[in-house]
Amino acid sequence: MDVLLRRCALSLLIACSACSKPEPPKKEQPPEPQAQHATELRDAIQAPIDRAKAVEPQVLDAAKQQQDAIDAQTGG
Secondary structure (H helix, E strand, C coil): CCCHHHHHHHHHHHHHHHHHHCCCCCCCCCCCCCCCCCCHHHHHHHHHHHHHHHHHHHHHHHCCCCCCCCHHCCCC
């Protein structure tokens, strides 16, 4: 009977310790952003976009002149 009581007490102790609330994770400092230091990739991606934005007004003007020429030839 004594052995049974010890086993029950040990089982109860293990069950209670397994159900305890876990400790919250320790807060760490967030890593320092590295994008400010290495901008080669960002610059390589942004360069064609900037060139396209710079040329856009010229393309729109050329399209308008072409449309005006078509309208003048068709009488329209």
